[in-house]
Amino acid sequence: MDFAFTPEEEAFRREVAEFLEKEAPREYREKKVTYFDMASQPDWIAQHRRMAEKLGERGWLSIHWPKEYGGQDKSPFFRLILREELTRYHCPGYDSIGCGIVAPALMLKGSEEQKKRHLPGIASGRVMWCETLSEPNHGSDLAAIEVFAREEGDYFIVNGQKIWTTNAHFADWNALIARTDRNANPPYRGLTFFLLDMKTPGITVNPIINMAGHHEFNEVFFEDVRIPKENVVGGVNRGWYVVMSLLDYERTSDVAYAVAATYLEELEEFARECDLLTAAAKDRFARLRAECQVARLLHYRVAWMQSQGKVPNYESAMSKMVSFELLQKVCRFAVELCGESGVLAEDSLRVPMHGRIASCYLRSFGFSLEQGTSEIDRDVIAQRGLGLPRLR
Numbered sequence: 001m002d003f004a005f006t007p008e009e010e011a012f013r014r015e016v017a018e019f020l021e022k023e024a025p026r027e028y029r030e031k032k033v034t035y036f037d038m039a040s041q042p043d044w045i046a047q048h049r050r051m052a053e054k055l056g057e058r059g060w061l062s063i064h065w066p067k068e069y070g071g072q073d074k075s076p077f078f079r080l081i082l083r084e085e086l087t088r089y090h091c092p093g094y095d096s097i098g099c100g101i102v103a104p105a106l107m108l109k110g111s112e113e114q115k116k117r118h119l120p121g122i123a124s125g126r127v128m129w130c131e132t133l134s135e136p137n138h139g140s141d142l143a144a145i146e147v148f149a150r151e152e153g154d155y156f157i158v159n160g161q162k163i164w165t166t167n168a169h170f171a172d173w174n175a176l177i178a179r180t181d182r183n184a185n186p187p188y189r190g191l192t193f194f195l196l197d198m199k200t201p202g203i204t205v206n207p208i209i210n211m212a213g214h215h216e217f218n219e220v221f222f223e224d225v226r227i228p229k230e231n232v233v234g235g236v237n238r239g240w241y242v243v244m245s246l247l248d249y250e251r252t253s254d255v256a257y258a259v260a261a262t263y264l265e266e267l268e269e270f271a272r273e274c275d276l277l278t279a280a281a282k283d284r285f286a287r288l289r290a291e292c293q294v295a296r297l298l299h300y301r302v303a304w305m306q307s308q309g310k311v312p313n314y315e316s317a318m319s320k321m322v323s324f325e326l327l328q329k330v331c332r333f334a335v336e337l338c339g340e341s342g343v344l345a346e347d348s349l350r351v352p353m354h355g356r357i358a359s360c361y362l363r364s365f366g367f368s369l370e371q372g373t374s375e376i377d378r379d380v381i382a383q384r385g386l387g388l389p390r391l392r
């Protein structure tokens with residue numbers, strides 16, 4: 001077996017690295033801010049938008065899209081390479097909701113008008129997205145959501161509350177799933193998927209501060225929010241099928257394996273400098289390094305399937321679960337390695353690694369919840385991958 005990248009892919013990696021060497025925010029590199037910890041930086045949103053536009057100008061955000069949608073028809077490995085390099089350079093700018101989830105779902109389920117209207121904005125890096133799926137009473141049981149969209153003339157009128165909406169405080173557009181039929185049986189047949197302009201009157205976004213003390217997600221309230229009917233994707237009461245394809249993309253939209261590997265390398269460097277490499281520590285480094293490689297190959301398998309026109313399903317769940325749980329392990333190991341100093345707050349005098357250790361550790365608890373929980377991933381793998389019977 002040969003897992004090597006093609007010469008063209010290697011050349012692209014070099015081109016991206018050269019570009020990031022000049023453009024990636026220097027302070028983020030110095031502080032070694034990890035992708036999932038970017039909200040810890042006060043200028044994060046501005047840096048994210050600045051870099052997104054630069055990546056968009058080069059056509060890199062859509063490099064793997066078909067030419068008909070403004071892409072360059074490259075393999076999904078180009079997207080992976082871009083994200084791996086962004087991770088290595090501690091650089092924001094990839095909107096994993098717009099580019100990673102909404103765009104592929106639109107290409108699969110959107111109308112031609114919707115594609116023409118929304119894909120160029122995502123490719124340019126100028127239009128940011130959020131997704132409102134979870135509600136205070138419904139997360140894993142997404143099929144039971146209650147936010148209601150009532151039909152009225154040429155519009156749907158939305159009322160209710162969503163929660164945990166990442167980036168809603170600066171997103172331009174929103175991928176919303178709402179109930180349009182309260183009597184549907186089973187309930188998932190009563191859901192509709194909408195594209196919603198976040199400037200529409202009646203939307204209120206309130207911050208939720210995460211355990212690490214940073215503002216990344218929000219609660220979102222809808223009060224008589226009017227959505228034109230042309231913004232329905234995939235048909236009224238057929239939103240479940242859009243969400244299912246979206247979740248398959250979501251589970252591989254982030255490269256947690258690369259974040260884990262980069263963080264582990266930097267920890268190794270730090271442990272060498274500070275003489276922390278005991279036999280037990282070396283053992284942990286070696287095991288985690290091996291796990292990074294497993295997670296990487298699981299992710300590459302998904303990209304390979306996509307390059308063959310296959311739609312990965314349990315494979316995405318497997319890759320996401322392994323990568324995110326690995327990243328949790330690396331974050332926990334960092335705290336254990338550094339002992340008491342590892343849990344010092346960012347502004348403490350003797351804090352190691354610019355305070356990233358405590359910050360990443362506290363942020364890491366969400367990894368087994370976001371993008372569908374690890375338990376749900378295991379359910380998907382058991383049922384769809386192994387063919388085991390459904391227990392509930």
Ligand SMILES: Cc1cc2nc3c(=O)[nH]c(=O)nc-3n(C[C@H](O)[C@H](O)[C@H](O)COP(=O)(O)OP(=O)(O)OC[C@H]3O[C@@H](n4cnc5c(N)ncnc54)[C@H](O)[C@@H]3O)c2cc1C
Pocket residue numbers: 130131132133134135136137138139140141163164165166167217366367369370371372373374375376379392
């Ligand atoms: C950092 C972060 C960012 C997020 N961003 C977004 C976002 O942008 N948009 C959005 O819509 N949501 C977002 N979420 C919400 C996320 O999708 C939900 O937290 C997740 O789907 C779980 O839902 P819940 O929190 O309601 O937990 P629940 O579904 O109530 O689950 C609680 C526990 O029970 C377990 N459980 C539930 N059902 C089963 C089952 N059938 N079998 C086995 N175990 C089960 C779960 O695994 C979990 O451990 C985000 C969450 C986090 C942590």
